[in-house]
Amino acid sequence: MKNYNISKHHTFYVIGLSYQKADAVIRGHFSLDESQKENLIIEAKKQGLEGMMVTSTCNRTEVYGFAEHPFQLIKLLCQFSQGSLEEFEKVAYVYKNQQAIEHIFNVGTGLDSQILGDFEIISQLKKAFSRSKKLEMVNPFIERLLNSVIQASKRIKNETEISSGATSVSFASVQYILNEVQHISEKNILLFGTGKIGRNTCENLVKHTKNDHITLINRTKDKAEKIAGKFNLIVKSHSDLQEEISKTDILIVATGAQQPTVSKEIIYTKKDLLILDLSIPKNVSENVEELANVKLVHLDHLSQITDQTLEKRKDYLPQARLIISEVMLEFNAWLETRKFAPTIKALKQKLSLFKDEELDFQRKKIQDFNNQHAEIIGDRIIQKIMNQFASHLKENNDTSEESLALIQRVFQLENLS
Structure with a gap:
């Protein structure tokens, strides 16, 4: 470049x-x-x-x-x-x-x-x-x-x-649950964190599991209540997290915190517990896996899920790449014209200087000199010259570098590099 x-x-x-x-x-x-x-x-x-x-x-x-x-x-x-x-x-x-x-x-x-x-x-x-x-x-x-x-x-x-079809980590997590958990509509599901991933996961859970035992917890309760109201779900306070974990079968964590928000120290349930951590950095401590009844799945595992929907999407890759090539070609064409701009601007300034000097000279020599008409004619001539140069640069892209250098030398333009 x-x-x-x-x-x-x-x-x-x-x-x-x-x-x-x-x-x-x-x-x-x-x-x-x-x-x-x-x-x-x-x-x-x-x-x-x-x-x-x-x-x-x-x-x-x-x-x-x-x-x-x-x-x-x-x-x-x-x-x-x-x-x-x-x-x-x-x-x-x-x-x-x-x-x-x-x-x-x-x-x-x-x-x-x-x-x-x-x-x-x-x-x-x-x-x-x-x-x-x-x-x-x-x-x-x-x-x-x-x-x-x-x-x-x-x-x-x-x-x-x-x-x-549905996409993203939120869909992959729900698909994983559907594949791995039997009688999903009867299970208790706890969603901790209602940011963008949490909201999307919640929507996919409601849509695909037909489950009405979904509880939401968020540090800011009113955010959870807004989402819960949309889907008619249960909301609990952050202080109830430990108690709610003990009741749930599936815990989905998407809090977006910089440190783990769930660890084995707050898990007291003895029944099987599936934990899905959809956060980067990880929001679930790996020490939960020390508990025999807990299975932890991180989003890196979820991304490996491939199904017919995702496989089918690969068929559209050539079409997508063609669209990218077309738009990128337009962008690069714009980019090419940008490199002409400094020289064209400097050339116009130089020609305007020539015009002003000549008009000033003729104004002193010619009686009843029509300054307004002369300015109009001078500006039109400059514009015609500029159009010729711009057209040449655009049409002869392979030699535009040489042309720019020649214009700069001929008109003694300042160094523009």
Whole structure:
């Protein structure tokens, strides 16, 4: 990628880690909450970086931005998370320029999701953009890129069936329960945590299990009550957690806390208990497995579930990739025109200077000189010349670098690199 006058740092990077190489523990180390994301961006701004977004979900943590070297972004990620450089080097990835652009398209359209066709990430990218815009860390490149990814995502949703059927970790968890638990409609189910994953899980539970023994607990009770009201479910206070665990057959944990919220110390039930931990970092301590009656399943296990619906989605991958290629082509075409902008602008300023000097000279020589008419004619001539240059640069893309250099030499334009 050349200097497209989008950032003083000419290289666009994506650095991060995902479920593909990093297990839940490592992903937890690099997980960022809202304040950490904001502080990371604020620090990047202090360091003179520009054009940056940060996203952190249960499946991935990524930083997108311009830098002189990717280590600037890696260092920021390690500084504001619990992760170390050594851990990052073992499981992470660094993409630059066109490779980075392709990666964000694949992520934003669900092709790189843990469950193919899960479009949850696009809303996370939108939030990341809003956060960066609020902190004045969005440049034209980032804005145009994200809008292009959103466009591709919408087209894939509308033009293919890659997202057909229920998707995401919340669906996989319910599918696991349906496959593993007999007489599910008769079992007591406790859902601890009613964030986005919790809400989606709740909806899938109601829809697929036909169970009316579902209890919700959340640290903020009114949030749980809003969801419970929608589905006519039971809500208990956070202080009742231990008692409710003793009554339940299935415990689903999706609290989004940075430390485990459930451990063997609060489990007193002697009957079989299935625990599903849908959180990153893990919100259920592994010590629960020391209890003979407890079975713990983490979302990494759930993501391995494949069924006919997910297999069928793979048929739409070629169509989805074709859509991405089309939208990415449009983005790259826009990107190409950006590199003409500094030269075209400087050329117009130089021609305007020629015009002003000549008009000033003729104004002194010619009696009753019509300044208004001369200005109009001069501006129209400049615009015609500009149109010719712009048209030539766009139509002769293979030689545009040489053409730009020639224009700069001929008209003695300032160094624009």
